[in-house]
């Protein structure tokens with residue numbers, strides 16, 4: 001018989017310092033659910049449910065409905081039977097359970113993180129302060145503005161970044177097939193390394209992305225195409241062996257994710273979903289366990305939020 005856990009939850013909302021602009025649109029506020037499990041000995045485990053519905057996870061409302069229909073006392077059996085169409089809930093509850101016996105924070109330096117740059121020419125003005133903070137890998141959103149203008153900014157950016165910097169481009173599925181060719185050609189013979197172009201085409205154009213991955217030296221990373229475990233397994237089964245961007249907080253069950261990554265040894269880049277310190281800790285622990293090829297993790301996003309609010313959440317988590 002599994003032990004019971006006292007369960008409580010509440011929605012939270014955190015405003016981005018400045019709107020996050022991607023091909024998916026403009027994102028002003030990051031909403032999520034913070035949950036707490038308390039076992040019979042009084043040990044507490046915090047979890048976070050941070051859906052991204054336009055990536056294919058459940059919506060925040062669906063996650064709230066799921067939490068509302070649960071009893072105040074839940075068991076591991078309930079947690080491990082959360083359906084696959086609620087991947088953010090699977091992550092939130094299972095990582096809260098794992099947090100009960102939580103180990104120390106994973107120590108990482110900024111050099112092991114990739115910092116997210118603002119879309120458009122604002123990137124030209126922001127990279128230096130992030131470089132000074134210690135970041136050496138940067139991600140820039142493309143397919144937000146007009147392609148010729150973005151290629152011009154890209155040229156300036158690759159010439160202004162130090163030669164040891166690495167740059168990732170994230171199209172959020174917003175390029176056309178011809179534009180993807182243009183960007184991949186523009187990535188050749190540059191003064192800095194373009195590590196990969198992330199999700200250049202829509203999810204349904206998998207075969208075109210597989211073809212692009214074999215046609216150019218610059219790697220392609222799937223993100224929206226592999227947002228949850230079912231998609232991850234499907235793309236692997238269809239032959240994808242380049243980069244997989246894994247967002248643990250929306251991928252689903254951490255134990256199933258571990259099993260998949262250990263079984264298939266994929267080239268994974270772990271990525272933030274703009275979570276609080278609660279899901280960040282659980283995600284970075286998974287990244288530390290499952291990352292290969294020494295790729296920076298896409299968690300250089302704290303600068304996108306007002307830090308005083310983040311500190312309050314950190315204290316909530318440290319002093320239940």
Ligand SMILES: O=C(O)CCC(=O)C1=CC=C[C@@H](O)[C@@H]1C(=O)O
Nearest residue numbers: 022114116139271272273298299
């Ligand atoms: O992966 C990173 O470097 C930072 C996180 C990040 O870029 C994203 C998080 C969530 C949704 C998207 O806006 C975006 C992405 O597409 O990877």
Ligand SMILES: [Mg+2]
Nearest residue numbers: 170198199223
């Ligand atoms: Mg992405």
